[in-house]
Amino acid sequence: METLKNITYLLFTLAAAYFAWKAGRRHALRQAARDATPTINLNADYMRGLNFMLSEQPDKALDVFLQMVDVDSETVETHFALGNLYRKRGEIERAIRIHQNLIARPNLNKADKQNALFNLAEDYLKAGLLDRAEALYAQIEKPGDFYDLAQRRIISLDEQQKDWKKAIIVAKAQSKDKQDIQKLSHYHCELADIALRKNDLHAARAHLKEVQSYKKDFLRAQILTTRLATQDGKTNEAVKQMFAVMAQEANLVSELLPGFYTLAQQQEDPEQFDKYLTRILEQHPQHQGVLVAALVRHNLAITKGSRKLIIDYLREGKQFASLHLLLADELNANSEELSEERFAAILDLLKMAGHGKTAYQCTQCGYGSALHQWQCPGCKYWDTARATAQYQ
Ligand SMILES: [Zn+2]
Numbered sequence: 001m002e003t004l005k006n007i008t009y010l011l012f013t014l015a016a017a018y019f020a021w022k023a024g025r026r027h028a029l030r031q032a033a034r035d036a037t038p039t040i041n042l043n044a045d046y047m048r049g050l051n052f053m054l055s056e057q058p059d060k061a062l063d064v065f066l067q068m069v070d071v072d073s074e075t076v077e078t079h080f081a082l083g084n085l086y087r088k089r090g091e092i093e094r095a096i097r098i099h100q101n102l103i104a105r106p107n108l109n110k111a112d113k114q115n116a117l118f119n120l121a122e123d124y125l126k127a128g129l130l131d132r133a134e135a136l137y138a139q140i141e142k143p144g145d146f147y148d149l150a151q152r153r154i155i156s157l158d159e160q161q162k163d164w165k166k167a168i169i170v171a172k173a174q175s176k177d178k179q180d181i182q183k184l185s186h187y188h189c190e191l192a193d194i195a196l197r198k199n200d201l202h203a204a205r206a207h208l209k210e211v212q213s214y215k216k217d218f219l220r221a222q223i224l225t226t227r228l229a230t231q232d233g234k235t236n237e238a239v240k241q242m243f244a245v246m247a248q249e250a251n252l253v254s255e256l257l258p259g260f261y262t263l264a265q266q267q268e269d270p271e272q273f274d275k276y277l278t279r280i281l282e283q284h285p286q287h288q289g290v291l292v293a294a295l296v297r298h299n300l301a302i303t304k305g306s307r308k309l310i311i312d313y314l315r316e317g318k319q320f321a322s323l324h325l326l327l328a329d330e331l332n333a334n335s336e337e338l339s340e341e342r343f344a345a346i347l348d349l350l351k352m353a354g355h356g357k358t359a360y361q362c363t364q365c366g367y368g369s370a371l372h373q374w375q376c377p378g379c380k381y382w383d384t385a386r387a388t389a390q391y392q
Contacts, residue, residue, distance in 0.1 A: 046078070058086075062094050066101045076102065076112050080119065087123055095123045111144070118146045121153070130157055148178070155183070156380065164190045185211045186374060186382050189220045196227050204228050219249055220374060220383070226259060235266050243279070250284045251387050254294035254359070255372050261300050274305025281309070288313055290387055293359065296350045307343060310350070323349055360385040 045068050052061035065082060068075070079102055086095035099120035102108060108116070121136035134157050137150040151174060158167035164187045171184050192207035205228060211221040222245050229238035242259060245252070260280075264273035281288060292313045295301045301310055315331045317324035324331065327346065338346075358368030363386055367378030376384050 046075075058091065058094060062097060066097060076108070080115065083119055083123075087119075087126055090126075092123055092127045096120065096127075099123060114140055114144060114146045118150060121150070125153070125157075130161070133157065159375065159380065162190070164188075181214045182382055185214050185218050185221065189218075189224055189374070192221070192224045192228075196224065196231060199231060201228060201232055219245065219252075222248075223252070223256070223259075226256075230259060230262055230266070233266070235263055239263055243283075246280065246283065250287055252372070253280065253284065253287050253290050254297070254387070257291070257294040257300060258298050261298075271303075271305070273300075274303050277303075277305050277309060292350075293354055296347060296354060297359075301347055307338075310346070311338070314346070323353065358388050361388050362386075 045064060049061045049064035049068075052058070052064060061082075065079060079098055083095045083098035083102075086092070086098065099116050102116040103113065103120065117136055117140055121133045121140075124130075124133035124136065134154055137154050137157075140146050140150040151170060154170050155167055158164070158170060168184065168187045171180060171187070188207040188210045192204045192211075195201075195203035195207065204224070208221050208225055208228065211218050215221075222241065226238050226241040226245060229235075229241060238259075242256060242263070246256060260276045261273055264276060269275070277291070280291065288309070292310050295306050295310060301307060311331060314324055314327065323346075326349075354370075357370060360369050360372050361367070362369075362376040362378055362381070362384045364381045364384045365376060365379035367376050368388070369377070369385065372385055374385075375382050
């Protein structure tokens with residue numbers, strides 16, 4: 001690590017020496033042309049700063065750069081390089097001082113000022129001062145590369161703080177060609193989800209309508225629509241939609257299962273949930289493992305059919321082989337003869353076997369998680385979690 005730091009310093013020093021030489025030479029040439037007595041003030045300042053850097057005296061080096069009188073379009077590069085180097089090394093306070101010093105210079109051109117603002121915001125971001133970072137990103141003006149970058153940073157800060165309403169405003173303010181429809185749809189889905197939890201069906205409907213205006217067949221919105229129909233008492237419609245979603249994306253069977261249970265509860269028939277399980281399994285026989293894991297995880301192994309499904313799965317012994325061996329006698333007997341206590345013990349073992357296991361994995365960065373998440377906590381991409389093979 002130390003060697004790497006030293007190499008970084010050396011590289012920076014070489015780059016800075018080049019800028020200093022170039023700037024000093026031009027300065028000297030200009031002076032020479034004017035009065036034939038070249039000065040080396042600028043060059044001497046840089047050399048002094050670099051000497052401090054080389055002798056590992058960053059505070060003194062910083063002072064030299066901060067007190068430098070002339071900062072023009074050529075020498076400003078060195079300040080940016082130094083600021084970025086400090087930030088990369090985790091010396092945030094020094095990076096902040098360099099960038100603040102640049103911003104305070106009255107004759108800095110507009111492009112360099114925007115660059116300095118952006119970099120100061122990056123320093124605050126790295127220091128975890130999110131509000132200050134966001135306020136600075138918001139000061140960066142159109143048009144330009146820094147504006148687009150700053151807007152993207154603001155959106156990801158809003159995502160991080162789960163401020164979906166603000167994320168929508170910022171994302172919508174971008175020009176049409178830069179708008180991210182997928183992200184906008186997810187923000188509205190997040191708000192629809194919150195509204196449904198509060199049973200605010202009116203707000204949920206409005207957000208889902210927004211998603212529809214972006215993308216007609218957005219899967220997450222379709223799932224939320226089934227919840228809306230369920231909470232609205234439109235049971236038949238909800239059931240129809242649930243099976244339509246399942247046909248499209250069996251990967252989410254685990255997430256949909258509690259919804260099926262709620263729908264079954266709304267109906268008179270006590271065997272309704274088992275009927276749903278049979279129908280799901282008929283349509284997706286390859287997902288028996290996912291169903292078992294979901295029944296255990298959501299504590300839904302409470303009906304005759306769900307219990308049979310679990311025992312049948314264990315009996316096959318494809319997964320949980322050790323459980324299969326341990327319980328061979330019981331599993332060979334009729335599952336209905338199992339006492340409540342024995343079945344509860346089996347469930348406990350299954351819970352332990354599944355505990356902490358990766359049920360979903362991100363297709364972008366490989367982040368593993370026991371729960372399904374629409375935004376990957378690792379890479380921040382949306383809708384990249386897929387059920388892992390072991391549960392399929
Ligand atoms: Zn990821």
